[in-house]
Amino acid sequence: MNIELAVAVAFLALALMIVLGAIKIVPQGREYTVERFGRYTRTLKPGITFLTPFVEGVGRRINMMEQVLEVPRQEVITKDNVMVQVDGIVFIQVMDAAAAAYRVDNLHNAIAQLAMTNLRTVVGSMELDEVLSQRDHINSRLLDVIDQATGPWGVKLARIEIKDLQPPPDITDAMARQMKAERERRAVITEADGEKQAAVTRAEGLKQAAILQAEGRREAAYRDAEARERAAQAEAKATELVSNAIAAGDVNAINYFVAQKYVEAFAKLAESPQQRTVIVPADMASLVGAISGVSELLKSAPATVAGPPPSAPRRSPAPRTGPAVPPSEV
Structure with a gap:
């Protein structure tokens, strides 16, 4: 009984192992290749899958998510013979798991070496000023060349960037x-x-x-x-x-006119800055007579407007009396 129980337990454990080995669960973002007697048959997508025991097995486990690979730093001689140190990063994504698994050995190393050689070629064909100012142009050229080279490997290059560039x-x-x-x-x-x-x-x-x-x-x-x-x-x-x-016979008008000119001339004479001494005649009767004539003219102005009286006798000017006084110095 003990022997039979041990054999039954052994068979049960073997069957359980076989069943568990035949059931494969592929996580999201991964793909497995299936090999039958060492030959590739199909690719397992994310989810649960049953394999034939002892006949089929998982060959390669491929990461289908976008990955970042570092391009090692290297020294490159530019077109104008300047030594610069360049490194970069590459973003890749596997599109065909079978091609990535069976068409190239060590996919990551192959892409890194390919990026290094093409980076050396592109930078070496440009002068230092162009290398420093045209990084976008370098990135686009590298992307085109490396993407064409990795196409048969089932890999798609998303982008490539120069991370650092150091001149001497x-x-x-x-x-x-x-x-x-x-x-x-x-x-x-x-x-x-x-x-x-x-x-x-x-x-x-x-x-x-x-x-x-x-x-x-x-x-x-x-x-x-x-x-x-x-x-x-x-x-x-x-x-x-x-x-x-x-x-009209008005003598006061003449006196007014003469007095006005006399006063203006006297004022100009007194205002002269160079004239410090003014000579004035001592006989002021003429000036007084002229002023009295002006006053008479002003008094008679309203009457002149209304009209002169019909029998206004003319008065002759009074004769000058008194001895002449010599001029005095003011």
Whole structure:
């Protein structure tokens, strides 16, 4: 009984092992290849699958998710003979599990070596300035070349990027000095442009000021001419009125006219800055007579407007009396 029980337990354990070996569960993002007596037959997708015991087995377990591979750092000589150190990263995704499993050995190493050789070829065909300024162009060229090479392996290159690019220290120092000189040159040009614009603006301001001043002088001259014309018209009107008064026989008009001119001449003589001494005649009777004539003219102005009296006798000027007084110095 014990022997039979042990044999039954052994057969049960073997059957359980066979059943568990025939059931395969493929996780998401993975694919398994199935081999029958060492030959590839099919690819298992994510999920549960039953295999034929002792006949079929899992060959390769392939990662179908996008993967990142690092391209090792290497020294590359550019077209202008400058040694630079370059490394990068490659993003790949397996599209065909069978091709990736059976058409290339060590897929990751193969892609890394392929990226290194093509990176050396592309960078070596360009000058240092182009390498530093055209990374996108380098990435696109590498992507086209490596993608075509890995197509038969069932791999799709999503993108490739240059991670770091280091020129020699002396080249880096020279580039820093060049950049500094370029910045200083731009600063000088910008400052010169600013000074130029400021000079142009100042010149425009002076031009506008000169134009406005000329227009002001022209307007002032026009106003002065108009004022002189008005003064001349007023003078002519006054002369005409005095002439009419003289023609009408009014002696006070003559006295007013003479007194006005006398006073104006005397005022101009007194206002002269070089004249410190003014000579005035001692006989002031004529001036007093002229002023009295002005007062009489002002008194008779309303009567003149209304009309002179019909029988107003004319008065002759009073004769001068008294001895002549010599002129005195004021």
